[in-house]
Amino acid sequence: MNYATARNIDQQDIPVIDLAGLTEGDAALETVARALVEAAEGVGFFYVKNHGVPQDLADEVQKVGRAFFDQPDAEKQRVAVNSYHRGFIEMGEAKMYESAKADLKESFIWGLDIDEDDAEYKAGHKLIGPNQWPDFMPEMRPLMVRYMDACNALGARLLRAFAIAMGEPADRFVQRFDRPISRGALVYYPPQDADMGDEQFGVAPHSDYGVLTLLNQDPVGGLQVMGKDGEWLMAHPIPGTFVVNVGDLLARWTNERFQSTEHRVVNSSGRERLSIAVFVDPNHDTVIDPVVTDDVPALYPPVTCGEYVLGRFNDSFAYRKGGTN
Numbered sequence: 001m002n003y004a005t006a007r008n009i010d011q012q013d014i015p016v017i018d019l020a021g022l023t024e025g026d027a028a029l030e031t032v033a034r035a036l037v038e039a040a041e042g043v044g045f046f047y048v049k050n051h052g053v054p055q056d057l058a059d060e061v062q063k064v065g066r067a068f069f070d071q072p073d074a075e076k077q078r079v080a081v082n083s084y085h086r087g088f089i090e091m092g093e094a095k096m097y098e099s100a101k102a103d104l105k106e107s108f109i110w111g112l113d114i115d116e117d118d119a120e121y122k123a124g125h126k127l128i129g130p131n132q133w134p135d136f137m138p139e140m141r142p143l144m145v146r147y148m149d150a151c152n153a154l155g156a157r158l159l160r161a162f163a164i165a166m167g168e169p170a171d172r173f174v175q176r177f178d179r180p181i182s183r184g185a186l187v188y189y190p191p192q193d194a195d196m197g198d199e200q201f202g203v204a205p206h207s208d209y210g211v212l213t214l215l216n217q218d219p220v221g222g223l224q225v226m227g228k229d230g231e232w233l234m235a236h237p238i239p240g241t242f243v244v245n246v247g248d249l250l251a252r253w254t255n256e257r258f259q260s261t262e263h264r265v266v267n268s269s270g271r272e273r274l275s276i277a278v279f280v281d282p283n284h285d286t287v288i289d290p291v292v293t294d295d296v297p298a299l300y301p302p303v304t305c306g307e308y309v310l311g312r313f314n315d316s317f318a319y320r321k322g323g324t325n
Contacts, residue, residue, distance in 0.1 A: 013233050014225060015039050016241065020050040022157055033165035036158065037258075040246050043233075044259035045225050047241040052157070053150045055240060058216050058276070061147050064140055065186040065274050068108055075136055076106075084129025085109055085183065085313055103203050104267070108186040112179060113145045120179070120284075127181045127284050127306050148184050148278065155182070155212050155280030158244065166254070168291060173211070173253065176283040181306060183210075183281075189222065189265060189273040203265040208247040209312035211305075212280040215243040220273040226262040235263075249281070249308055252300050255290035281305050 017035050021028035039046035068076070073090070081087040089107040110131045114121055120128045133141045156174050163172035187203075205226070217223065217237040224232045225245075235243055251260040267273045284306030290298040 013227055014043060014045045014047060014235055014243075016047040016049060016238065018050050019048050019052070019157070022161060029161070029164065033161040036161050037165040040162065040250075040254075040258040042259065043225065043228055044246040044251075044261035045235065045263070046244055047238055048154075048158075048244055049238075049241045051154050051242055053147075053154055053216075053242070057143075057147055057150060060143055061186075061216075061276055062218060062274060064137065064143055065108070065188070065276065066272075068134065068137060068140065068186065069106060069188040069274070071134075071136070075134070076108075078136075079108075079132040079134045081109065082129065082132060084111075084127065086111060086129060087132030104189065104192055105203060105265075106188045109183055110144050110148070111181065111183045113141070113148075125284060125306070126310055128179075144184060147276075148182065151184070151214050151278035152177075152180055152182055152280060154214060154242070155278070158212060159280075162254075162258075166257075166291065172291065173250075174282065176286045179283050181281045181284045181309065183279045185277045185279070187275045187277060189267040189275075191270050191272065192267045203263075205262045205264040207260040207262050208245060208279065209249060210247040210279045210281045210309060211250045211253070213245045213247055214278045214280060215245075216276040217243065218274050220267065220269045220271050222265045222267040222269065222273055223275075224264050224266060232264075247279070248312075249288060249305065252303075252308075253288050253290060255292055255296060255299050257291070281309060284309075 015035065017032065017039065019032060021032035036046070076088045077090070079087045081089045086109055089109065091102075091104065091106055112128065113131055114128065116130055118128065121130070131141070156177055159173040160170045163170050215223070219237050221234070221237050223235040223243065225235050227233045245263065246258045246260050248260045251258050282305055284304065286305040287302050288305055288308065289302040290300055292298050
C-alpha cells in the first residue's frame with residue numbers, strides 16, 4: 001500500500017461550516033449548532049469560517065513560528081521541552097505509537113502563561129507550569145498568549161454550540177474553563193523525500209487525545225483524514241478557515257456519539273510546512289463524565305481531564321521515557 005495516497009475531498013466528506021450564525025439569534029445558532037454536531041458525529045472533522053480569530057494574528061504567528069524554526073539547533077535547545085510539556089521538541093522525540101517510526105517534525109509547545117508564583121504550579125500539578133519563552137525572540141510571548149486566548153475563546157464557543165444541539169445546558173462542557181490546560185503547538189515539517197518509504201510520516205496515523213483540536217494550516221498542505229469509507233482524504237488548506245477535529249476525550253465525554261478520527265501528515269510537497277495547532281481542553285480537574293441517554297448507558301467511568309491527558313503524553317513523547325514525569 002502507498003501510504004501517501006489520498007483522494008481529494010468535497011463538502012460531503014469534510015464540511016465547511018460558517019460560524020457567523022452563532023451570534024445571529026436563536027434560530028441561526030441552532031442551525032449552526034446542528035451542523036457542528038452532524039459533522040462531529042460523522043467524520044469528526046470540519047472546517048470553520050468566520051471563526052473570530054483575526055487573520056492578521058494568525059499570519060503573525062506563522063511568521064514568528066518560521067523565524068523560530070530557522071534558528072540554529074543550539075538556540076532552540078535553550079528552550080528544550082520541560083516536564084510540563086512546554087518548549088522545543090526536536091526531530092525524533094515524538095511518535096504516536098510504539099510501533100511507529102518517529103515523526104518527521106519539530107515542535108514548539110506552549111500553554112497557559114503563568115509564572116513561578118502560581119499556586120497550582122507550586123502545588124505540583126504536572127500540567128501547569130511556566131512556558132519556555134526564548135529570550136532571543138522577545139516578541140514570541142505576547143503574540144502566542146494572544147493567539148491562545150483567541151483559540152480558547154473559539155473552542156469554548158464550539159463546545160457551547162455542541163451542548164445546545166445535544167439538548168444539554170450550554171455550559172455542559174465549559175463549566176470549568178477559567179484555567180484551561182489547552183496546549184498550542186507550532187509544528188515544522190521538513191520536505192519528505194519519497195525514498196523515506198511509505199511508513200515515514202510527518203505525523204503517523206493517530207487520533208488526538210484531548211477535547212478539540214483547532215488547526216491553522218499554511219498553504220502547503222499535507223493533512224490527511226480517514227474517511228468513513230476507510231479511504232484517506234486530503235484535507236486541503238482553505239484560506240481563512242480552521243480545520244477542527246474531535247479528540248478522544250470529547251468522544252469519551254459524549255459517550256462515543258462524536259467521532260475521534262485517525263489522521264496523519266505526509267509532506268510530499270517538496271517544501272517546508274508549518275502548522276499551528278491548539279489542543280483545547282478545560283481545567284485540569286474537570287471531571288469527564290459521559291453524557292448519557294436513557295437507552296445508552298455510560299461506556300466509560302469518569303476521569304479528570306488532566307489525568308487522561310498526562311497519561312497520553314507519557315505514551316507519545318520519547319523525552320518522557322527516561323526521567324520523571
